[in-house]
Every structure is written in C-alpha cells, then in structure tokens.
Amino acid sequence: MLSNRQNEILKLIIEEYSKVPVPVGSKSICDKLNISSATVRAEMAKLEDIGYLEKTHVSSGRVPSENGYKYYVNNLMKPKEMTGEDMLNLQTIFQNKSLVLSDAIEKSLEIISEITNYTAINLENNESRLKKVEVVPLSVDNLLAIVITDNGHVENKKIDLKNSDLEEIRKTVELINKLIVGTPINEVSEKLEYEIKPIIGQYIQNHEMIYNAFYNAFSDLKNKDDMTMKGKNKILELEEFSNNADKIKKIINKFDDENIVSSIKEEDGGINVYIGTENNIDEDLTVIKTKYNAKGEEGTLAIIGPKRMDYDRVVSLLDYLKSCIERE
Amino acid sequence: MLSNRQNEILKLIIEEYSKVPVPVGSKSICDKLNISSATVRAEMAKLEDIGYLEKTHVSSGRVPSENGYKYYVNNLMKPKEMTGEDMLNLQTIFQNKSLVLSDAIEKSLEIISEITNYTAINLENNESRLKKVEVVPLSVDNLLAIVITDNGHVENKKIDLKNSDLEEIRKTVELINKLIVGTPINEVSEKLEYEIKPIIGQYIQNHEMIYNAFYNAFSDLKNKDDMTMKGKNKILELEEFSNNADKIKKIINKFDDENIVSSIKEEDGGINVYIGTENNIDEDLTVIKTKYNAKGEEGTLAIIGPKRMDYDRVVSLLDYLKSCIERE
DNA sequence: TTTAGCAATGTCAATAGTTGAGTGCTAATT
DNA sequence: AATTAGCACTCAACTATTGACATTGCTAAA
DSSP states (O other): OOOHHHHHHHHHHHHHHHHSOSOBOHHHHHHHHTSOHHHHHHHHHHHHHHTSEEESSTTSOEEEOHHHHHHIIIIIOOOOOOOHHHHHHHHHHHHOTTSOHHHHHHHHHHHHHHHHOSEEEEEEOOOOBEEEEEEEEOSSSEEEEEEEETTSOEEEEEEEOTTOOHHHHHHHHHHHHHHHTTOBHHHHHHHIIIIIHHHHHHHOTTOHHHHHHHHHHHHHHHHOOEEEEESTTGGGGSGGGTTOHHHHHHHHHHHTOTTTTTTSOOOOSSEEEEEGGGSSSOTTEEEEEEEEEETTEEEEEEEEEETTOOHHHHHHHHHHHHHHHHHO | OOOHHHHHHHHHHHHHHHHSOSOBOHHHHHHHHTSOHHHHHHHHHHHHHHTSEEESSTTSOEEEOHHHHHHIIIIIOOOOOOOHHHHHHHHHHHHOTTSOHHHHHHHHHHHHHHHHOSEEEEEEOOOOBEEEEEEEEOSSSEEEEEEEETTSOEEEEEEEOTTOOHHHHHHHHHHHHHHHTTSBHHHHHHHIIIIIHHHHHHHOTTOHHHHHHHHHHHHHHHHOOEEEEESTTGGGGSGGGTTOHHHHHHHHHHHTOTTTTTTSOOOOSSEEEEEGGGSSSOTTEEEEEEEEEETTEEEEEEEEEETTOOHHHHHHHHHHHHHHHHHO
C-alpha cells in the first residue's frame, strides 16, 4: 500500500513524463510539493523498489515502469472532464440523422485522432449474413458477380465469360439466391460446396466458372475484416521513434496487419488498457480498446498511442464515444 | 562524345554502385580493366567534368550523378535477357483464362515486386461509364445504394431511411437508371444535379436523402483512383533509408497519396524513366512507368525503386509484362 | 522524519588524435 | 602522346579524452 505522498509523487512523475519523454528528476518534483529533493529521492527509491519506477542509468531521473502505468491507470487516474468543444463535435456527428452508424463512427474517430494525435480504429465484428447475390453483364465476355451482406458490405469479382451461356448463369444465381440467402457469411463457402454444387452440377453444363467466381467473392468477404483506421501515420511522429528507423519500419509492418486489434487479448465490457508488452504491437505503445453494441451492431474501438499517453483524456474520449454510439 | 573506355568506366561505376551504395574508387575499376588507377582517375575526372559523376567530398570515390544515370539509361544499358523462370511465371498467369485482365496484372506485379524488391503499381485509367444503379433494403430503416460502372467497379453507400417511402425511392432509382446510365462517371454528378434533381423534385416529395446518397456514392467513385500497389514497404528496406527516420516518414506519406503515379510527368508510348528529381517522390528514388492498352482497357504500370536500381532488369520486366497484357 | 551536503556516476557535447581510402598532380616511363 | 608510379593532401569515421551538468545514494545533523 502506498502512502498518499508516494501516490502523489508517482502521479506527478507519470504526468510530467507524458509531456516530455525525459527521465524525471527529484528536483522538478520537490518544487511542486514543498519538500526537499532528498525526501523525494527517498520516496522515489521506494517506488523503484516496489517496481513502479525505473532508472535508465545509475544517476538518471526516473521513468515510469509498465507496472507503474498499470497502477496509475487503476488507482490514480481520474477520467478527465471532456471539453465542451470536443463533446459538441462528437454530438453533432451523431445528431446528423442522415449518417449511418458506421459512417458516424468513422467521422468521430477522425476527430479523436486529430485532437489526440494518436491512431484511432474501428473494427466491426458483426455476424453478417448473405443478403443477395447478383450478376451484371459488363461486355461481351465480362460479367460482374456481386455479393451483398445484410450489414451492407459489398464484394465483387469480375469474371471472364468466354463460351458461357448467360441463361445458365442466371439460373445459377437464382438458385444461390433461393438456397443460401440468410446464411452467415462464414458458412457460405461450405454450403456452396456441399449443397449448391451438386445441384447445379446436375442440370447446368458449364457451371465451373460461375461457381468459382462466387466462391472467390465469398471468401474475400469472409476474410476481409471491416476495419477502418484513422491517423495511421500519426504514431510515427512520436518522439520515441523520431530517430529510430528500424522501429518505424517495424510499426508500419504491424499496422498493415488486419488483425492488429483483434489479436490483442479479448476485452471485457469496459475500457481496456494494454500497456507496452501487454499489446503485441510494440513495448513503447499502449492500446486502449472497448467494445460497443448498438442495437445489434457490434464492434471494437481502439486507440493506439505511446506508452506515456494521456490516459485520462483517451479513456474519457473513448468512453464518451461509446456512449454516443450506444445511445443511438 | 565519350570514348569507349569512358563509357566502359561509367557503366562499371553505375553497376558497382547499384550493388553496394558506397562511392566507387579508382582501384576497384582498374582491377577490372587492366589499366592503372592513375589512368582511371584521369578518366573519372573527365566524366566528372562532363557531369556524369559526382564526389561526396574531395577525396571520396565517385557516385553516378542524375545525368550519369540518364546517359546510362539512354546509351549504355542493354535490356537484360529475362530468365526463363521469370518469363514462365508471368506467362502462366496470363494463360489462366479464368483470370480477368486486372487480376492478372495484379498477380504479375506481386511477382515483380517480389523478385526485384521494389514497389510495383498498376493504375487503371479507364474512362468508365455508369452501368447500373440499384438499392437493396437491409433492415427496417437501412438501405444500401449500389452504383456499378461498366469496367466493373462498385461503390456503395448505406442510407438511413427513417420516414422515407420505399416506393418513392424505387421510382428515383428507376429514373436514374433510365436517364443517366451510360454517362461517363465524372459527368454523372453534374447530370444528376441539373437533369435528375429537377425532375424528381416535381413528383417525389421526400427525395433529398436518396438523392444525396447517390450523389455521395458517385463522387466517391469519381475520386477513387483505381490503383493497386504491391510491395509498398519494400522500398523502406533500402540501404539509403536505413538510418534516416525522417526520410522514411516522408516516403510513407508520399505513398499514401493516390496521385503518386499520375502526378509524375506524362509518359509517352514506351518505357519511361524518371530519375531522382524527375519524379516528385524523392531524389533518391527512380520511377519507371509505361502505358498499356489492351482492347480498350488502358492503364499505367509503374515500378518505384532506388535511383541506383537495376535499370536493365526492371525495364525488361516491365516491357515483357506490357507485351503480355497487350497480347491478351 | 526530514533535510543539507557531498561524493559518485553516467550522459552529452566538444575536442583532439589516428587511420585508411581515395584523390590530384607531377615527373618519369613507354 | 598516353600511361603510370609515387607522393602529398584531404576528409570521413572511429576512438579516446575531457569538462560541464544533472542526478543519485548516503550520511550526519537538525
């Protein structure tokens, strides 16, 4: 159990370090607390023993450790009051009734990324079902196969059509629509293989091509995560990476991974914070994420920033955005 | 006019430098030509006077200048024989009749990026026309507006539908299909504004929303360049950037620009080489691009690599790919 | 319990010395 | 006239070395 003064010192160090990423010395703290630097040093030594602070070398100031941040997030941090302006900006978006939920979220994340200078992500994890399938002839020998899901995602595949009969294709499409509309997207390929294929094989000669086209369109749909990322490059401007080309390259590669958010440990109902090594992106980064559920539309919001991020501010922003979404 | 020996020395320097980006000294050249280093130095001094070579400091070896590369590309370089394996790989893709042209190109560029370690791009610049417009009801108050072009691109917008009459919407869609299908995509918004809007305004009450949805879908379509990029991050691994975080950030930002290829000077019919400052991406990079036209499907292929790239190899690859495409 | 004071430690930036690769020039050689 | 050996010179890159500075831990006094 930490004393009041220890809590206070830890909090000051974390907040100071979040402004300027340079080890914090005892002097800058004692100025604020009206105690001598020696006393502060003694307390810092204890905080280091417990494991909440670290030194970069014997005579350096202190830097918060991962556990220090954890303790701060769980015990010391108070969610920051949001500014009226930020609240207003987000509210306005959600009051615009012509915006669909996913578009509103996207716009909000853009704003959040802009005001925090961190990266903001929305990952929709809806169980979507097949809504409709159709074909549009484009030219003599090109055809477009279109697949639509009930949450509004569209995938398409162009097909080369030489020697195929348009009428046969129409029949196939009709069949697919009749038999597998309503099926959850990730069961569609299977159903296509075992239920549709045998049937079309029977009375449609040249069905291979059209069958494959739809098969491919379906697997594209299944594999495509519905993730939007705002301010992707913001993170590269952080001081911690300013002179570290290798780290920048590493992070860029991580950011290209579609599973960047979903591969982090599962979140519970609240706002979840994954500090440093707790996320598998980078030890100098923190990911804050939370789930939302608005009348069946489910997803995950995430913000990626430096380990020394403005925890209180980000948590409030995310919390507020979540409430906007769920109030919809 | 350069002497044979000067040509030979310039060529050796460029090819040596392309392997290892370190200034080339006279010694490494004289070993290969059986003349003394003093003679090589004298020739190098002349090549520097002409402006084909540069020094990084008074006593450094020589580095090819931009003009040096230009001279090399125009006069010294012979397109390299392609390896049978590379040719076979590309041919196989184009013989696969079930692949649509754009997919075949995409696969080829993936291969080319893989074997060269450079970034490969396909930019389709078709004049596309509106093929079809339709709406799919998703739920009680959500509707999906879909727009399809004759070259097979699909854009969609979800619409919030409270208080709208489905029947009215159907009429609007019918009208759009009747009146503006066939219009070139970048004229569609205009036509929608001046020809359709007045008409639907007359006999459809609540048309604002549906009109806006389509208007937005159309502008998305217009603004979205059909560009695919393979090996985007390959370029970051180049030695010239290995310790230069700022340059990496700059290039990443450039690569996010949709106009990266089209903003470079217009290409003529052949293979065009834009060295260093001739492209507006980075002085250390070269862009090689060429147009293709296969039965009306037009586009531009581009490869982005270091200024010291394997010019002969890339030119042959691009030329071969172009011929594969146009033979289709 | 707190604090003043001090030795100890490590970073950072500046300075100086060393090495090595490479050049240009010149005079001798072919 | 062209080539080359030889030499003085230059500069980048590396390796100490130094002093200024920030900061610590410890101790003894308050």
